[in-house]
Amino acid sequence: MMYGYAWDTTTPLTFAISILPILGIGLLVTLQAAAVGYAIALVLGLVLALLRRSRFKVVSWTVAGFTEFVRDTPLLVQLFFLYYVLPDFGIVLPAFMTGALALGLQYSAYTSEVYRGGIEAVPRGQWEAATALNMTRLQTYRDIVVPQMIPRIVPALGNYLVSMLKETPVLSVVTVLDMLGLANMIGERTFEYLVPLSMVGLIFLPMTLICSALIYAIERALPKSGIPLR
């Protein structure tokens, strides 16, 4: 019995069906964590990418070092770091927010590389033309650079969304009751791990497949050159 839903362990099939509503609640948490984490990654990644292009060597090198460090260390240890160390500094977040923050931080290192690649792929001549036309930095980014980089970065950003979705189960380690956390709990109470864990895998599989297919469709639909903003 969990969240008011009782399970029926008579056969594997009835067990699987009876725990579906419980896993559904976990799925919601999983999706929320991925959404919050992805939002953080998109914004923080952009900030990192722009700081990396700073004229001050100290700033750009620090940011480069930071992204490399975050990219090359495990999400699980970063999660533990945030979960145990932030409270020492008086920042007490609920486990869910800590988890989403860890996801966002890890993937901001990836997305910042995507943004950077996108910005650098815009030909030099475009920057020079923008300077020649006396455009401000903001105008150059808004009207020249961003519209041209969108088609390049959308597929890569989409792929990271799928990978992030697949990493959310790690949050169950810090007591977030996502799909895997609930499946483990059901396992502990019924001594039946096979069905709940298989169900989690079976729910993830179509989710990631559909997401990948969607990204592929978007990639195909995007124009190969720029996107006019207005």
Place this chain on the structure above:
Amino acid sequence: MTWMQYLPPLLKGAQVTVMISLSSIAIGAILAFAAGIARTSSNPILSGIAFVYIVLFRGTPLLVQLFWFYYALPLIGISFDPITTGIMTLSLLTGAFGAEVVRGALLAVPHTQLEAARALNFSKSYTLWHISMPQAVIEMMPAFGNLAIQNLKDTALVSLISIADLTFQAQSMRNITLDSATVYTLTLLGYFIIALCIMLIVRFIEMKLRRGPAFPRSAHS
């Protein structure tokens, strides 16, 4: 306790991490080539099996796979010790991602090369191993490097099935000392150093391959 005293247990954990990472990268590479070549095969059964394997392991979270092999398999009578389970799961995952890299690189070999091989009446396996593979393998290296780093990061999850790797040792150190900041900073640095070493090794192999038994890559149009 100063940070110096944290080092011995953490280093012991790091050894386990390196051992698991290297062995699963090696086994994963073999699986990647097997499944990647099978995917490009014209035999529908072979390529079908490879497809199912790749989709299954790429489409589900590693932690779910790990728990599944660790908790669920024993219930149907198949059980391994934690280390074997960890290495097996990581190898299967790395192999599935690597297979796509192998497949992509094989498909990227210019078509004219295959036509030339056919015109010269080379057998299929000769064409694969002596024409396609030497060219494809160099193109795979950067992607393999990223997968190796990903594999190293993924090894942290085996601490959750009671393997005493770097993360596991960090957890027990923190439980004893409650000095979270120092312990986890050292742990993160440990992973970072191992990652840098892996990157250097991959670069070195790539350099060797590029210089290797000459294949005039720059010559193709």
